[in-house]
Amino acid sequence: MTRPPRTRPTLEEVAARAGVGRGTASRVINGGDKVSARARQAVEEAIEELGYVPNAAARALVTRRTNTVALVIAESEERVFGEPFFAGTIRGIGTALNEADRQLVLLFAQASARRGDLEQYLTRQHVDGVLLLSLHDDDELPDRIRAHGLPVVVGGRPSGGSAVGYVDVDNVQGAELAVAHLVERGRQRIATIAGPADMVAGSSRLQGYVEGLAAADRTLDERLVARGDFGQASGEQAMHALLDRVPDLDAVFCANDLMAAGALRALSDAGRRVPEDVAVVGFEDAPIAASTTPPLTTVHQSPEDMGRAMVEMLLASSTVPAEAPAGRMLSTHLVVRATT
Amino acid sequence: MTRPPRTRPTLEEVAARAGVGRGTASRVINGGDKVSARARQAVEEAIEELGYVPNAAARALVTRRTNTVALVIAESEERVFGEPFFAGTIRGIGTALNEADRQLVLLFAQASARRGDLEQYLTRQHVDGVLLLSLHDDDELPDRIRAHGLPVVVGGRPSGGSAVGYVDVDNVQGAELAVAHLVERGRQRIATIAGPADMVAGSSRLQGYVEGLAAADRTLDERLVARGDFGQASGEQAMHALLDRVPDLDAVFCANDLMAAGALRALSDAGRRVPEDVAVVGFEDAPIAASTTPPLTTVHQSPEDMGRAMVEMLLASSTVPAEAPAGRMLSTHLVVRATT
């Protein structure tokens, strides 16, 4: 725990070796202009010879910037590493930050005990901004971070009245797209397997389903609405329930691909042909969508784009800090495969 | 890009408000003793009122420590997020660091372009130590980092002559365990499906197989050795090949669970009963091992323990920096399920 001895050369030493002043050396390193070619070369040589590496702490102390952005994932490692959605989003964030010359550090917000540490880390001037993913309802974290003056962008629309910027997929528009497609295919009785009502993705996609029907002058039949929990098994169950209630339905829009996969299994069990008897549309365009039998028609959303959009918003909000936090919706499009 | 205005209170302000000196305030914050109860309380109140948060950059500048450890994963996001092994290891690392009051930052070592940035980040005094996971053969990264005086620990034994500390599962011992178990069950013709020869896990487990046979006074029959690439399909192919060559084999040790799952499928196709006709043992005890039919007997390794061990080694190496880098092997044990 003692202070390690200094071993690395300082800017002062580089300057001395190059025979210039500290200011000039600093200008060379930070790509400033107004440096003669001779001085520049001398400094660069000195850096090379001494193996000089700038001290980030000293720099951050004076500039009050770290060029580092934190991505906080409020989810257990297990779930994070299970869902391909996270991988895509992280990749999008990573490349976007890279292009903007920012470093990404990934943090997991774990159980309550750890929360304090996390907040401290974020607040103690380690990062210039924070991206948040997979927040649970009414999590106070974004507001608390914002209270410390740090820019925050949340991935996924927060359900509470939290006044932070967010980026989300336009779930309503996507669901409308799906329903319009089924209508266009001439389907008469379009059912839906909705997600949990307490999740934004669940309620918005149901809302889109309702609005999509309305746009086609169809009336909403409550018996055609079933609920699942976004898991495959729940989709299977819900499909069975729907078939029991309305045996002559001819289409179903599922709020995600996993439930759609379950629905396909249920339809196969029930001896219905897809798409001849019943058409199926999913949401997400997850990897599984391409490998169901038959391959699933689904609403495509791009986690990469979401990541990029989050970064854009964060960087924008740190240059124009006074701006009121806004939301941004990413549009979706339909990928037609073999289930419609 | 301009310097943001200072808005946060400094230690000096806290001290002034509490009516004490800067030194005393610092002592309170850093849990030092030799502070009167009265002064302590005054400082704590001032911190509360002002919402004071220490500036990490300033602290790091003088202490030359950041209490932060980087975990660098040299793998694409896709693969990382696909394999449960990573999740377990990260969790182990996270909890161990947490207990030691260190922060974890996760970095992905991507393509060459990004490598320079990564190295800069690590060496610029952002972190006190580096953990590396999933290095590819002869990666120079650990040596380069060490050259900058940063402690490094690698997960998985490096195949090259790199002089860094590492932690790995004792693959040889695990494979011996598997073979001994099969011998004990009275199996006569024990085959193996080995992993790629250019991966340490592949060659070591094959070595363990050979030594296990020798320990039971069995001679090695080359026809009983097949190769796979750790993928499920390759396990299936290899099993078919083995059955063709040696129809009367009665056991097979697979270098990982995924290949074992493939082998089970092949055995089922070939009409062999497991374990009556052929016993199967895997390696890893991955989640899939519990859900094969029948459930797979396998060598258990713990990614959590590996993560913890890596942290222990890293922290130890930073207190006793002169110590020569060493390796540490984690022992395994057998989990007997229904395939033997």
Place this chain on the structure above:
DNA sequence: GTGAGCAGTGGGAACGCTCCCACATCCACG
């Protein structure tokens, strides 16, 4: 010939903290 302007440079000051030394008390002991 003179002054303005500019490219280039050096180095003081400041960033916010920890370390450490000097100093002030206080109590116990001889």
Place this chain on the structure above:
DNA sequence: CGTGGATGTGGGAGCGTTCCCACTGCTCAC
């Protein structure tokens, strides 16, 4: 009544940068 060791305390120095101002030569226009 001193002396000496705890126990607290204040604040100077310094960590390695960047920022900025003052300064030096030049060139060029008038």
